[in-house]
Amino acid sequence: MREIAVVAFAQTRHSAVDEGQSESELILPPLDEVRAATGLRTFGFTCSGSCDYLAGAPFSFVSALDALGAWPPISESHVEMDAAWALYEAWVRLQHGDVDSALVYGFGKSSQGDLREIMTLQLDPYYLAPLGLDQVSFAALQASATGAERAELDEIVRRSRADGRANPYALDLPEPAGEGAEVEPLRPYDIAPITDGAAAVVLAAGDLARELCERPAWITGIAHRIEPHYLGMRDLARSASTADAARAAGVGKGDVEVAELHAQFSHEEIILRRALELPEGTRVNPSGGPLAANPVMATGLIRIGEAARHILDGTASRTLGHATSGPCLQHNLVTVMEA
């Protein structure tokens, strides 16, 4: 296996409202930032993650290429998924051995539509989507199956929002308050906020990584696993795919100092912690996590970027980034990084 590392990470200062930038305008500053940090203007491979349904336009990701400078033609790919999976594709591409660097980015403006109903469109079209099952409703079914205590959920939101306020890239959200339910048992503050934003990561292999950066965040394990789509075919209280991915990525082979988890609802953090078997000592989502900023399609990549940042800046030596896709944590990607 080739040694691959995260050598640069950048993100926008995420916004709760549409600030009027197009997608390619949104992605340009983080791209500039990672290009400046690495000194690279061209990359062996480029891969992005985004969702056309967020903009309501087919091939909307193609227009984002304007921020790249894709001429003469570049080797480029796209996933209609969170950009964490674009990073996975780039990691696989770098394993081929013929290129040494990859640019990965993701972006999303969920302020433009009704995210709860856009997320219905990802459901199977025969059994689930025609019911009008929206994102908060299916998450509430999972929260109910989990049976988490209200006090535990509240503490997760309180901690996430406090950490988010200390993170200049996340939203400034108040202490959680109010007893009204959105869809019982979930309260409005259990739900990740509507967010516009983008993020970019540069991967480099072996000696190039050592040249570009003092402390590369070496990817020592990366794996993703998926479960049946239909909610009634799974035990929603557990994330078997996260546990399998964690084993494949070797999470348990050492201490995890920091774990950035793609939990878009407070109860998902409980399910993920359990599946990853994280000990009490692991700091979970010190960035505030998705409950403090959720630029859909970049949120998972940001988890890997934030986890990498602790290694790049020397504040940790082994961290974990998690990303998820599909309804109720259907598909999970676990990345372990080490100094």
Added chain:
Amino acid sequence: MPSSDPTTLRARHALEFPGGYTRTTGPVIGRFLTELRDGRVVGVRTAAGRTLVPPLEYDPDTGDAVTEEFVEVGPAGTVESWAWVNTPRKGHPLDRPFAWALIRLDGADTALVHAVDAGDVKAMRPGLRVRPRWRAERTGHITDIESFVPEVTRIVSEVRVEYSLRPGLALTRFLQGVAEGVFIGCRCGGCHKVYVPYRLSCPECGVSITEEVAVPDTGTVTTFAINNLPDPRAPEVPFVSAYIQLDGTDIPMIALVGGIAAHEVRQGMRVRAVWVPEEERTMSMSNIKWFAPTGEPDVEL
């Protein structure tokens, strides 16, 4: 009119497939939807013998194609878990509060996601038995089941019969006294206990009682309860009903205590009957408004 303000320039945009997006069902999902149109729910058997409802083309455990064996399940089932929607959205199947639920239909090994029209969140619980409510016009669509509804587990029975009651001889005699502002009791010739209200036999000795006794309208609270639910016989809420042992008697009588805050009523408190004005009196206990404190020192019980 396009805005001329660059900070608010915005356009409406809709993504839509006019007339809907046509999808083929394949034989497995098609069979399920066809049966649904006929008002039946079927599952499909996997090679391992599990019954998947709704049917999938591949066994989620193994990835193998399922068998061609379809089995009728339900239509009743059991709620495994649920989430309550207080404010339905436009796309939701019901326009009133309802539950999303994972429902294990009888005979199925997996759960079906659907809506439960339970009326109130208090009606929802894991283990709740539900049945489909079918649409009259079915087309072969998951919404041919409009929603599930709880099984019938209780009914409300109306009961009302009317009577004409006489109080009996002893109570009539007692109420005669009450009409005149006097409590009439009696003394047992065998055990010498004094009872009030008046009675014709001693419940302890089982002998007839012949000696009538006029009892004073003062007494002592032996025990009491503070009632916080309204009662047509009580003047206010909270009110206190107490056991009051009238002076010279051996058995306490139940009456209201008033003229004092409920939380100040205590055992051993001395009280006196408060009678309604003479001209308002009838042969009824409502002649006594309540018992009020006399102000005497409490009695050691």
